[in-house]
Amino acid sequence: xxxxxxxxxxxxxxxxHSGSTAKWFAWVLVLVGAYDTIMRHFFNAPTIWAYDVLxxxxxxxxxxxxxxxxxxxxxxxxxxxxxxLSPRGKAKLxxxxxxxLFFPLMITLxxxxxxxxxxxxxxxxxxxxxxxxxxxxxxxxxxxxxxxxLTLQGVAKFIRxxxxxxxxxxxD
Numbered sequence: 001x002x003x004x005x006x007x008x009x010x011x012x013x014x015x016x017h018s019g020s021t022a023k024w025f026a027w028v029l030v031l032v033g034a035y036d037t038i039m040r041h042f043f044n045a046p047t048i049w050a051y052d053v054l055x056x057x058x059x060x061x062x063x064x065x066x067x068x069x070x071x072x073x074x075x076x077x078x079x080x081x082x083x084x085l086s087p088r089g090k091a092k093l094x095x096x097x098x099x100x101l102f103f104p105l106m107i108t109l110x111x112x113x114x115x116x117x118x119x120x121x122x123x124x125x126x127x128x129x130x131x132x133x134x135x136x137x138x139x140x141x142x143x144x145x146x147x148x149x150l151t152l153q154g155v156a157k158f159i160r161x162x163x164x165x166x167x168x169x170x171x172d
Contacts (some may be wrong), residue, residue: 001100005171006172008156008172009172011153012071012153014149015073015149016071018066018067018068018149019067019071021064022064022068023061023065024062025058025061030063032053032057033050034049047135048063048132049130052127052132052134053127055129056134056139059142060146061128062146063145063146064149065146065171066149067146067152068151070157071153071156080116081119088165088168091162092161092165094157095158095161098154102154103151103154106151106154107151109149109151113147116140117137118134121137121141123140127139
């Protein structure tokens with residue numbers, strides 16, 4: 001049983017690191033947003049690059065934070081019934097919903113995000129929302145990585161939930 005615990009803890013550490021990395025993109029959002037606002041309103045010199053940098057930084061913040069949020073159960077949940085369940089009942093429901101909703105969605109997102117990233121690298125895709133035209137491939141790759149990290153964290157939670165349902169005790 002030591003190997004699954006070691007793997008789960010490694011996934012948890014990766015998610016922690018991903019969350020720690022993601023928070024720095026909040027600083028990018030603040031600094032670039034402030035810079036663009038000052039340039040636009042005080043110097044009448046708006047930038048052509050700030051909008052894309054803000055969009056990509058915000059997207060990076062979200063996608064790299066998904067696995068961290070899932071690890072800490074900090075995601076939004078509509079829980080009219082869930083909160084009334086016992087811990088074992090919650091684990092059972094999480095297991096069932098993971099099988100029928102979470103994993104099929106994550107597999108679809110993994111395939112789609114990967115194909116978008118590969119295509120962006122292959123055709124040298126650029127973002128077309130402004131006249132700056134930054135490359136799209138690095139951002140699309142980060143989105144694919146974020147989806148994979150969320151899937152990994154979902155696997156770790158699924159293993160924990162199965163173990164709790166079967167044994168009635170937490171794995172770690």
